[in-house]
Amino acid sequence: MSQDVILEARGLSKEFKGFIAVKEVNLQVRRGTIHALIGPNGAGKSTVFNLLTKFLTPTRGQIVYKGRDITAMKPADVALLGLVRSFQISAVFPHLSVLENVRVALQRPLGTSFHFWKPESSLHGLRDRAMELIEAVNLTPWANHTAAELPYGRKRALEIATTLALDPEVMLLDEPLAGMGHEDIERTAALIKRVSADRTILMVEHNLSVVAHLSDTITVLRRGEILAEGPYDVVSRNPQVMEAYMGTGEVGHA
């Protein structure tokens, strides 16, 4: 069983000045699955997410990735191990072109990223791979536009292409569908499904129904604690989950 688990949180807690944002969370993400982390506002989803990717330091607990304790590592180093995240607000480099956005993610393995004396043309070899990735998210017509010019849904697509450029084993997507219209949601969900083929995905979402058909496992958080876990059919019938979502007034101020 534990061989199957690629990313694990053990007793993960985070306190902010006495306020407990995340409490004793035990999470196991199995290799090759799409795992969704959902919950109402303030449930601690994003905190858990930031802890896993080392953008926050846990107060207590342990994070294990591929059998290795990464609790004390720096975020950039975690990324190099194949654990790559996206952001809640679309994280693109707005004044770089779509092509350059993807290329920046591709160029690090060249080992020339500190070479300030080399011409930009030394990066031209990455162009084909970059264009492939751009094609994969249907952004080819936009390749030479700046990222700032893209509509919101396309920015998220670009972000996914940039993340994919690192060929991560585990992709952590922070609300990849938030703020999208219907059309974009469907297109992006299909994209996530497609890229999940040979990797593991952990995504944070606000809305249960959005991830219903997308994820293999759903973990529901409330007030920093795990409320329920399992496939959609099980989780959605859990009375506590229904209560948390159907509104007992707790959702708002949690």
Place this chain on the structure above:
Amino acid sequence: MAAKSQVNLSQGNPSQATIAVRQPGQDNTTRLILVGLGLAAAVAAPFVLYPVFVMKVLCFALFACAFNLLIGFAGLLSFGHAAFFGGAAYITAHAAKVWGLSPEISILLGTVFAGLLGLAFGALAIRRQGIYFAMITLALSQMVFFMALQLKFTGGEDGIQGVPRGHLFGVFDLNDPLAMYYFVLAVFLVGFALIWRTVHSPFGQVLKAIRENEPRAISLGYRTERYKLLAFVLSASLAGLAGGTKSLVFQLASLTDVTWQMSGEVVLMTLLGGMGTLFGPVVGAGIVVTLESYLAGTNLPVPVVIGAIFVVCVLVFRRGIVGELQALMARHRKS
């Protein structure tokens, strides 16, 4: 208002200016023509204008370009760049006058000193962001100012005077104004070319990514502090190159060049010309130096006029002169 614009600066959001920079095609020809005209003007300048004045412009232009490398392309607002400019001036002047070294070695020593100072400043300041970063650089540069005031070799209030220009490579006599001028022009062009290359290098790409969205750059596996530190050291070294050269032009290294006002002046030059544009700082430095030497002959108080220009610049044309021109051209092309 002041505070707001400061914060804006420190986050290094060069608005739309950078969009306009990258427009392929016919634009390149125009740019080549402009660069050619500029070069021709620079070569002819000492026959039309007072050479020392043009050399002063070139030194400050290089200083502003070095500063712009940091704020325009890495998004870091340093408020202590005078320490590198003025500090290198002292080292170069001392090396040339007391140690009797040749001008090229003296300038090199000043540049290396500024680079090392930049490494020390950067290592401390890079841990903080925005306004805190600016404040740390200011505090450190004030330390350099007081050291320059107290140390023996800097000559206190008098500075180091009568610095010999010497013979370049032991051959060219730099006491000849024309020889000195073309030497300074060469130094400027080398410095500018290095900045141009840096901006258009693999390193420059990462730097722009960090400026645009640092957390995202981290999430792509870049240890961003190291990139920012290298940018800081490069910028400091080039500011030192400018300062060392200036000390040979004026045959003087003085406290003026290490004051916080000098750090402020380079911010003004860069903003006025257009930060994040390659030629903006050159234009800005030209305007400020010209104004200062013109106003020096009148009864108008220089700081007040410069301050007023700064206010107008921040309120009316935020992208700076070159930035606004580029935006205008980009809009014209689209319509």
